[in-house]
Amino acid sequence: MQIVHTIADLRAALAGRGRPAFVPTMGNLHEGHLSLVQQARQHGDVVVASIFVNRLQFLPHEDFYSYPRTFDADCAKLEAQGCDIVFAPKEKDLYPEPQTFKIQPDAQLADILEGHFRPGFFTGVCTVVMKLFQVVFATTGGGVAVFGKKDYQQLMVIRRMVQQFALPIEVIGCPTTRAGSGLALSSRNGYLSDEQRVQAMALSQALKALADAARQGGDLAELEARAMADLRAKGWEPDYLTVRQRSNLLTPADATTGDLVALGAARLGSTRLIDNLEF
Ligand code: PAF
Numbered sequence: 008m009q010i011v012h013t014i015a016d017l018r019a020a021l022a023g024r025g026r027p028a029f030v031p032t033m034g035n036l037h038e039g040h041l042s043l044v045q046q047a048r049q050h051g052d053v054v055v056a057s058i059f060v061n062r063l064q065f066l067p068h069e070d071f072y073s074y075p076r077t078f079d080a081d082c083a084k085l086e087a088q089g090c091d092i093v094f095a096p097k098e099k100d101l102y103p104e105p106q107t108f109k110i111q112p113d114a115q116l117a118d119i120l121e122g123h124f125r126p127g128f129f130t131g132v133c134t135v136v137m138k139l140f141q142v143v144f145a146t147t148g149g150g151v152a153v154f155g156k157k158d159y160q161q162l163m164v165i166r167r168m169v170q171q172f173a174l175p176i177e178v179i180g181c182p183t184t185r186a187g188s189g190l191a192l193s194s195r196n197g198y199l200s201d202e203q204r205v206q207a208m209a210l211s212q213a214l215k216a217l218a219d220a221a222r223q224g225g226d227l228a229e230l231e232a233r234a235m236a237d238l239r240a241k242g243w244e245p246d247y248l249t250v251r252q253r254s255n256l257l258t259p260a261d262a263t264t265g266d267l268v269a270l271g272a273a274r275l276g277s278t279r280l281i282d283n284l285e286f
Contacts, residue, residue: 008086010093014101017055017094018146024091025052027150029143031136034058035075036084039184039192043153044088046181050151056085057094057139059101063109064131075197094142101138109134112164113171116256120270121160121281124246129164136165140176149175157183157191159270159283160256183282185211191282198278206242207275210282213238213248214269218286221250221262221269238273245273253285
């Protein structure tokens with residue numbers, strides 16, 4: 008496995024290697040990321056993973072500085088999964104000057120849910136992903152990019168960006184990897200105490216209960232409010248628990264029709280977790 012840090016070195020490493028399958032990450036890798044690498048191996052000639060903690064997508068009060076940086080362990084895991092190239096730029100390699108040109112995603116999709124509670128988050132994500140796409144795919148004529156469905160809205164925003172900019176990239180969404188308790192794997196689970204880890208399964212359970220109730224019919228706003236209250240009673244501070252149409256993340260007129268997704272974000276202590284369930 009090659010480890011490269013600069014754009015020029017990555018492009019040189021990719022020359023003549025065929026169609027890349029790309030897995031962008033911020034490191035601190037867990038089984039969920041590794042399942043993306045496995046998917047990537049099915050879809051491309053050369054598997055590239057990036058490790059870059061992207062300052063642009065963190066709000067000032069968020070965990071940019073404390074976000075776990077576990078580079079050596081990450082590389083060992085990637086190598087064991089058969090990753091071919093790790094692209095690990097320093098900030099000055101990816102942002103040699105302040106990134107004043109940014110990607111402004113569709114507000115209808117990106118200013119709701121995560122974008123509402125984390126203003127500017129998707130601008131930061133789209134800007135770095137567009138830049139990483141340019142770095143990986145500009146000299147290869149396109150390829151495949153693999154993202155997890157755990158970040159459901161992120162996957163949708165990126166799909167829309169790829170479509171609107173006619174990027175020659177096939178975006179593949181992969182199922183969420185979960186612990187036995189149902190807890191969706193996330194780099195931020197590492198912030199949870201042992202006790203919180205047990206409590207944390209309540210988020211996926213709340214989404215399942217909300218989806219089951221919505222499927223039965225009834226007033227969706229009331230069901231969502233009840234789901235939030237139930238989670239609050241278990242010691243969480245929910246930002247949202249909601250049922251949306253999979254196609255556009257808008258509220259469905261009728262929640263018994265299928266093609267829906269229950270999405271949630273909630274804070275347990277100081278850790279904010281997100282999860283979702285398609286139904
Ligand atoms: O999902 C993530 O880890 C990040 O948002 C991404 C896509 C690597 C961009 O920094």
